[in-house]
Amino acid sequence: MAPDPIPAAPVPASAVNRGGAGRFLRWDVLVTALLIAVFLGGASTSTGFASVDNLSFALGDLGEIALIALAMTLLVVAAEVDLSVASVLGLSSALVGALWDAGMAIETIIPLVVVVGMVCGLVNGLLVTRLGLPSLAVTIGTLALYRGLAYVVLGDRAVAQFPPGYVSLAVDNVPGTPIPYPVALFALLAVVTGVVLHATGAGRALFAIGAQEEAAFFAGIRVKRVKLVLFVLSGTVAAFAGVIYTLRYGSARADNGLGIELAVIAAVLLGGVDFDGGKGTLGGVIAGVLLIGLLRNLLMLNDVATEIQSIVTGLLLIVSVLTPRLAALVRRRRRAPAV
Amino acid sequence: MSEAEASRPILALKGVSKSFGAVRALRDVSLELFGGEAHALAGENGAGKSTLVKTLAGVHRPDGGEILLDGEPVVFDGPAAAQAAGVAVIYQEPTLFPDLSVAENIFMGRQPRTGLRRIDRKAMRARTAALFQRLGVGLDPGQPARGLSIADQQLVEIAKALSRDARVLVMDEPTAALSGNEVARLFGVVEALREQGRAVLFISHRLDEIFELCQRVTTLRDGVRIAGEPVAGLTHEDLIRRMVGRDLGALYPGRQTAPGEVALKVERLTREGVFTDVSFEVRRGEIAALAGLVGAGRSEVARAVFGIDRFDAGKVTVNGARLPAASPTAAMAAGLALVPEDRRQQGLVMEMSIERNIGLTGLSSLRRGPVISRAAERARATDWALRLQLKFARLGDGVGVLSGGNQQKVVLAKWLATNPSVLIVDEPTRGIDVGTKAEVHRLLSELAGQGIAVLMISSDLPEVLGMADRVLVMHEGRLTAEIPRAAATEESVMAAATGRAA
Numbered sequence: 069m070a071p072d073p074i075p076a077a078p079v080p081a082s083a084v085n086r087g088g089a090g091r092f093l094r095w096d097v098l099v100t101a102l103l104i105a106v107f108l109g110g111a112s113t114s115t116g117f118a119s120v121d122n123l124s125f126a127l128g129d130l131g132e133i134a135l136i137a138l139a140m141t142l143l144v145v146a147a148e149v150d151l152s153v154a155s156v157l158g159l160s161s162a163l164v165g166a167l168w169d170a171g172m173a174i175e176t177i178i179p180l181v182v183v184v185g186m187v188c189g190l191v192n193g194l195l196v197t198r199l200g201l202p203s204l205a206v207t208i209g210t211l212a213l214y215r216g217l218a219y220v221v222l223g224d225r226a227v228a229q230f231p232p233g234y235v236s237l238a239v240d241n242v243p244g245t246p247i248p249y250p251v252a253l254f255a256l257l258a259v260v261t262g263v264v265l266h267a268t269g270a271g272r273a274l275f276a277i278g279a280q281e282e283a284a285f286f287a288g289i290r291v292k293r294v295k296l297v298l299f300v301l302s303g304t305v306a307a308f309a310g311v312i313y314t315l316r317y318g319s320a321r322a323d324n325g326l327g328i329e330l331a332v333i334a335a336v337l338l339g340g341v342d343f344d345g346g347k348g349t350l351g352g353v354i355a356g357v358l359l360i361g362l363l364r365n366l367l368m369l370n371d372v373a374t375e376i377q378s379i380v381t382g383l384l385l386i387v388s389v390l391t392p393r394l395a396a397l398v399r400r401r402r403r404a405p406a407v
Numbered sequence: 408m409s410e411a412e413a414s415r416p417i418l419a420l421k422g423v424s425k426s427f428g429a430v431r432a433l434r435d436v437s438l439e440l441f442g443g444e445a446h447a448l449a450g451e452n453g454a455g456k457s458t459l460v461k462t463l464a465g466v467h468r469p470d471g472g473e474i475l476l477d478g479e480p481v482v483f484d485g486p487a488a489a490q491a492a493g494v495a496v497i498y499q500e501p502t503l504f505p506d507l508s509v510a511e512n513i514f515m516g517r518q519p520r521t522g523l524r525r526i527d528r529k530a531m532r533a534r535t536a537a538l539f540q541r542l543g544v545g546l547d548p549g550q551p552a553r554g555l556s557i558a559d560q561q562l563v564e565i566a567k568a569l570s571r572d573a574r575v576l577v578m579d580e581p582t583a584a585l586s587g588n589e590v591a592r593l594f595g596v597v598e599a600l601r602e603q604g605r606a607v608l609f610i611s612h613r614l615d616e617i618f619e620l621c622q623r624v625t626t627l628r629d630g631v632r633i634a635g636e637p638v639a640g641l642t643h644e645d646l647i648r649r650m651v652g653r654d655l656g657a658l659y660p661g662r663q664t665a666p667g668e669v670a671l672k673v674e675r676l677t678r679e680g681v682f683t684d685v686s687f688e689v690r691r692g693e694i695a696a697l698a699g700l701v702g703a704g705r706s707e708v709a710r711a712v713f714g715i716d717r718f719d720a721g722k723v724t725v726n727g728a729r730l731p732a733a734s735p736t737a738a739m740a741a742g743l744a745l746v747p748e749d750r751r752q753q754g755l756v757m758e759m760s761i762e763r764n765i766g767l768t769g770l771s772s773l774r775r776g777p778v779i780s781r782a783a784e785r786a787r788a789t790d791w792a793l794r795l796q797l798k799f800a801r802l803g804d805g806v807g808v809l810s811g812g813n814q815q816k817v818v819l820a821k822w823l824a825t826n827p828s829v830l831i832v833d834e835p836t837r838g839i840d841v842g843t844k845a846e847v848h849r850l851l852s853e854l855a856g857q858g859i860a861v862l863m864i865s866s867d868l869p870e871v872l873g874m875a876d877r878v879l880v881m882h883e884g885r886l887t888a889e890i891p892r893a894a895a896t897e898e899s900v901m902a903a904a905t906g907r908a909a
Contacts, residue, residue, distance in 0.1 A: 267778040269770030276767055280756040286715065286747050287767045287821070288739040346758055 095340035095392060096352040103359045110366045117369055124246040128239070128316070130361035131250035132157065132309035132325065136332045137339075138254070138261045139302040141353045143203075144336050145265065147278040147345025148196065148295060151207040153306040153332060155214035156188045157325040160310025162218040165227030165320025174234055178311055185307020186300050188214055193299030197292040203299075211329070218322035227320040238315035250312050262350040270294070278345025327378070334381050335360045337388040360384065415478055416441050417606045418463070418494065418575045423472035425458055432458040435472065436632045438625050440575055440606040445597055447617040447638070448610045449650055450627035451812075451840035456610055459627070460579050463608070464496045465489030495568030496577040499584065499838075501560045505553035510535035512552050513567045538566040541603075542596045556702070558589035565596060576600060577608045582616055583838045586701035586866055587901065594620055612840060614643050615869065626650055651842045659873030660852045666876070667691035670860035671743070671829045673712060676721035681707045682884040685721070689829065689860040694851060696875030697864045699904045703881040705864045706748050709831050713745040714738045726828055739768070744827035746818050748834050748864075754818035755806050762788035762802040765821045791820035796846065812843030819850065830854060833864045848874060868897055882906045 111118035136153050143150055160181045167177045188210065195206045242252050265271040276284040277291055285291045314320045339356030341348030360381070367377050416439035425433040433455045440446055450456050461467045462474070465483035473480045476492050483489040503512045510531045511518075519530040535548035544562050546555075552563065561581050568576055578597075582590045597607055597620060609621055617624055618638060625635040626649040633649045671689040676682070682704035689695045697705045711718040714735040723730045725741040738745075747753035755764050765788040766773055773783045788802050795816045799809065806817055815835065822830065832851065836844040851874060855861050865871050871878055878895045880888040880903035888903035 263778065269774060269779055272763065272767065272770055272779065276756045276759065279758040280752065282753050283756045284767070285735065286745065286753045288736045289767075289770075290736055346756075 095395075096349055096355060099338060099340065099352055099355040099359060103355050103362065106359060106362050106366070110362060110369075114366060114369045117366065120246045122365070122369070124241060124248065126361050126365035127251045128248035129365065130357065131248065131254060131316070132313050133328055133331050133335065133360070134254045134357045135250070135257065135309045135312075136302075136306055136328075137335045137353055137357050138257055138350075139298070139305040140332050140336050141261065141339070141341055141348065141350060142265065142274060143298050143302055144333075144341045144343060145278045145345060145348050146274045146295060146298060147281065148203040148298065149207065149333065149343075150189075150192060150203065150299060150302040150306075151329050151333075152188065152192060152210040152214055153302060153309075154325045154327060154329040155211045155218065156185050156303050156306035157310035157313060157328070158322055159188065159214045159218040159221065160185055160307040161314040161320045161324040162222035162322040164311060164314045165225070166221050168230065168320065169227050174231055181311060182304055182307050185303045185305075185310070187303070188307070189300040189303020190296070192303065193296040196299065197296050215322070215326075222320065222322045224322070228318055230315055230318060235315050235318055238312050250316070258350065258354060265350050274298075275346055278342075278347070280346070330385065331360055331364075331381050334385040334388065338384055340392070342392065343389055356388075416475070417477060418492075419475040419478075420459070420462070420469075421473050421475060423459075423462060423469040423474070425462060425467055425469050432630050433462070433469070434630045436627065436630070437472075438632070438635065440608055441623075442574070442604040442606050443601050444623060445601060445607040445609050445621040447621035447624040448608055448627065449614075449617060449624055449646060451650055451842055454627040454650070454840075455630040456627060457579070458630075460496060460577055460608075460610070463489065463494055463575070463577055465494070490571065490573075493572065493574040494577065495564075495571065495573035495575070496579060497561055497564045497568065497581055499580045500557055501564040503552040503555070503560055503563060506551060508549050508551055509546060509555070509563050510548035512563055513538070513548075513570050517570075534570070535566065538569050541569065542566060542599055544592065544596065556589070557584045558586075558593065561585075561593065562596065565600075573605070575606045575608070577610075579610050580612065580838065581609075582611055582613060584701070587868065588700065588905070590616070612838065612844070613867070614646055614841070617646070618643070628652055647841055650840075659870075660849050662852045662856065664693055664855070664876050666693040667858060670726055671712070671862065672724040673708070674722050674724070676708065676711060676718055676723065678707065678711055678716065678718045682711075682881070685881075685886050687879050687886060687889070689862050691828070691858045691860050692855055693876040694855050694861040694863055694874055695877045695879055696871040697862060697879050697881060698866075698868070698871045698900050699881035701866060703904065704884040705881050706833050708881070709745060709833055709862070709864060712738075713743055713831065715745075739825060739827075742826075742828035744768075744822035744825055744830050746815075746822055746830070746832040746835060748837075750811070750814055750818055754821075755814060757807045758805060760803045761792065761797070761799055761806055761809070761817055764806050764817055765791055765824055768821050768825050787824055788820070791824050795820050795823075795850065810840075810843075812839035812847075815839050815843070815847065819847070823854070827859065829860045829862070831862045831864070834866065835863060836865075836867065836870060868900060871895075871900065872897065880904050 116122050140150065140153065163181050163184060164177055167180070168174065192207055192210055195201050196203045237249050239248065241248050265274065273284065273289045273294055276287065276289060277294060281291055310325065313324055335356040336353055337343060338359060339348065339353030341353060363380060364377060367380065419439045421437050422435050423433055424431070424435055436459065448456050448459065458467060462469055465486045465488050468484065474483060475481070481492060483492065504515065513535055514531050519527040519534065521527045532548045539546050542562065542565065546559060546562060552560065555563065565576065581593060585593065597609070600607055611617055621638050623636070624638050624641070624646065626633045626646065628650060667690055669688045670691045674686050676685045685708055697708070699705050707716065710716045712723050714730065714733050714737060717733045725743055728741055730741055731737050751757055756767065762785055766784040769787060770779065773779050773787065775783065785802065792799060792802065797816045797820065798813050806814055809817065835851070836847050851861055851863065863874060872895055875895065876892050878890040878900055879886060880890065880900055882904055883906065887906065890899055890903070
C-alpha cells in the first residue's frame with residue numbers, strides 16, 4: 069500500500085515527486101531489502117527456517133503484534149503513541165480467563181472484553197485530548213494501571229481449556245493455505261488500513277495532524293476527535309489481540325504479552341514511520357512487522373536466550389529512529405540549503 | 408572619528424559570489440558598510456538577501472570574491488569568526504533562553520565572575536542596565552526573557568551585540584513583526600548605534616522604513632547587485648523599479664465599492680482578559696480593516712470568530728446563521744475562511760506538497776466514494792495555482808521550497824478553494840516582497856468585487872489606508888473607533904490605536 073506520488077495526468081514521468089513520499093519510498097525499499105536479506109541469510113544458516121511450516125508458525129506467532137501495529141501506525145502518524153497496548157492485551161486475556169472460569173459463554177466473553185478494550189482506549193484518549201497530556205506519559209501510566217488490573221482480575225492463576233472450535237480459529241490455517249486465520253485477518257485489515265491512511269480524507273487528516281497539528285486545526289480538521297477515535301481503536305484492537313493470544317496459547321494469564329508494545333513500536337518505526345508524526349507508509353510498516361517476526365523466529369530457532377531477543381528488539385528500535393535522522397543529516401550536508 | 412576612518416568601510420564585500428548547486432544565489436556582489444551609517448538591503452524574496460546576510464554572518468563561505476574588514480581581507484570560517492570580527496546578526500525572531508533573565512541571556516557563556524569564579528550577578532545586572540541606557544530603552548535586566556515581546560527580544564539581542572562590542576549590526580527584517588511605536592523605538596536605537604560609529608545593515612520589505620532610517624541602499628535582484636546609492640534623492644518608484652525590474656501598477660488598486668447585505672456580524676464578543684465587548688459587521692463586497700497595535704487583540708478576535716478559541720460571551724453570525732462556539736469546522740461550513748497570521752505554523756503543513764495543502768480544506772469535497780480523488784485534488788490545486796499566478800516547479804513539491812510570497816498564495820488558494828462568503832486575512836502581506844504584495848492587494852480587491860466580505864487585519868498602516876473601505880480600530884482589547892474610508896488617515900487611525908481618540 070505504498071502511496072503512489074505519480075499522478076495519472078499531466079506531469080511527465082521525469083517529474084516524479086522527490087518530496088516526502090519519495091524519500092520514504094526509499095526507506096521502504098531499504099527495509100524490504102533487509103527483510104529479503106534476513107530471509108536468505110536465515111534460509112542458508114538455519115535448517116528448517118525456510119520451510120512452509122516454520123514460516124506459517126512465524127507468521128502466526130506474529131499475529132497480535134501485527135494487528136496492534138496497524139492501529140499503532142495510525143497513532144504514530146498522528147504524532148501520538150499508545151504504550152498501554154500490551155497491558156490492554158493482558159487485561160483482556162485475564163478477563164477472558166476469569167469470565168470463562170466463572171462459566172460465561174465465550175460468545176458473550178469476546179464482545180465484552182473488546183468493549184473493555186474500547187473503554188481502556190477511551191480513557192487514554194480522553195486524558196490526552198481533554199486534559200492535553202502527552203500520550204507518552206499517559207500511556208506509560210495506563211501501561212502500569214491496566215496490567216495491575218489484569219492481576220487484580222486473575223491474580224497469578226492460569227486458566228485453560230477453552231472450546232476447541234475457538235482455539236482452532238486462533239491456531240489453524242485458512243483451509244488450503246499455510247496462512248493462519250489471525251494472519252488472514254491481519255491481511256484484510258492491513259488493506260483497509262492502507263486505503264484509509266493513503267487514499268482517504270481521514271488519512272490526509274492524520275498526516276496533517278502529525279506534521280503540523282495547529283495548521284490541521286486551522287484547516288477545520290477535528291483534531292481532538294480524530295485522536296480520540298485512534299486511541300479507542302488502539303484499545304479495541306489490543307483487546308481483540310488479547311483474545312487471539314489467549315486462545316492461541318490456550319492459556320489466560322495476567323502477564324500475557326508482557327512487553328510486546330516495544331516490538332510493535334519497533335516494527336512501526338522500522339517501517340519508516342516518523343516518531344514525530346506526519347511521515348510513513350503502511351507498506352513500510354508491514355515490511356517492518358515481517359522483519360521483526362523473522363528475526364524473532366530466527367533467534368528462537370537458534371535457541372538464543374529471550375534476553376538477547378529483547379536486546380535485539382531494543383537495538384532495532386534505536387536503529388530505526390536513528391537511521392532516518394542520520395540519512396537526513398547526510399542529505400542536508402550534500403544538498404546545500406536553498407537560497 | 409578621523410577623516411580616513413570615515414571614508415573607509417568597516418566591512419565590505421568585494422565581488423562575492425555564492426552558488427548552491429545550479430542556483431547562483433549571489434553573483435559578483437559588492438557592498439560597503441561604513442561606520443555611522445544605516446545601509447538598507449532591498450530586493451524581492453529570492454533576490455539573495457538572506458544569502459548575503461548569511462555570508463556576513465559566517466554561515467556561508469563565498470565561492471568567489473572576498474570580505475574586507477577594515478580594508479584587510481578576512482575569511483569567516485564560521486559564525487564564531489564573524490562574531491569575533493565584530494559582526495552581529497539580529498534575526499527577525501530572536502531565540503532567547505526563556506527561563507533566564509535578560510541579563511543572563513546577554514552574558515550567556517561570558518558571565519562576569521567574582522574572585523571565587525562565581526557568577527557576579529550584580530556586575531551582570533549593572534552592565535546590562537548600562538547597555539540599555541546607552542540604547543535609550545527601559546528594560547529591566549532582571550526580568551525573565553519569557554513574555555518579552557518580539558521587539559523587546561530584539562533589543563536584548565542588540566544589547567548582547569553591543570556587549571560583545573560588535574561594530575557591524577545586521578538586522579534581518581527586524582520590523583516585520585513589530586507595531587508602529589515599537590518600530591519607532593527600534594529606529595531610535597539604530598540612531599544611537601549610528602552615533603556610536605557602528606555600521607548597520609538593515610533589511611526590510613517596507614520601503615517607508617528604508618527611506619526613513621537609511622542613508623544608503625543596495626538593491627539586489629536575482630543575486631546581482633542592481634544599484635548601490637544614497638537614499639537621498641531616490642523615490643519609492645525608483646526603488647521598486649530597481650527591485651522588480653519593471654514598473655508596478657499602483658500598489659493599491661482603486662475600487663468602486665457597493666456593499667451588499669451583512670455577511671459577518673459579531674456582537675458583543677468577549678474573551679476575558681483578551682478582548683471585551685467587540686461588535687462589528689462586514690458586508691458583502693467590502694473590505695473592512697481591523698487596525699491597531701500588536702497585542703491589541705485583533706488576531707485573537709479573528710481566532711474566536713473562526714472558532715479556534717472559545718469566547719466567554721457574545722455571538723457570531725454568518726449570513727444570518729449563528730455559529731456554534733469553538734468549531735472551525737462549523738465556521739468553514741458556514742462560509743467563513745481564515746488566512747492566519749502565522750503562515751508556517753497555522754497556514755500550511757510545511758512538510759506537505761502544494762496540492763495537498765490546497766486540498767486540506769476540501770477533504771470531503773474531493774471524495775469519490777470513500778477515497779480521495781487524486782485527479783480532483785490536482786485539478787483544485789492547478790486551478791487555484793493558475794488563478795493566483797503561483798510560481799512553482801511542480802504541484803507535488805513541498806510548500807517549504809516556495810518563497811514567502813508564494814507560500815502565502817498557497818494559503819490563499821487553500822481558503823479561496825472553499826468558496827467562502829467571508830474571508831478573514833490576518834497580516835496577509837507580512838514578510839512578502841513588493842511584487843507579490845501588490846498581487847495580493849489586487850486579489851483582495853477582486854474578491855471584494857465578486858461579493859466576498861473581506862476582513863483584513865494589518866499592522867501595515869499604508870496597507871490599511873490603501874485597501875480598506877472602513878477601518879475598525881482596536882486598542883487594548885476594545886474596539887475604539889470605526890472610521891470610514893474618507894476620514895481614515897494615519898493620524899486618525901493611530902490616535903484610535905493608541906487610545907488617544909475621544
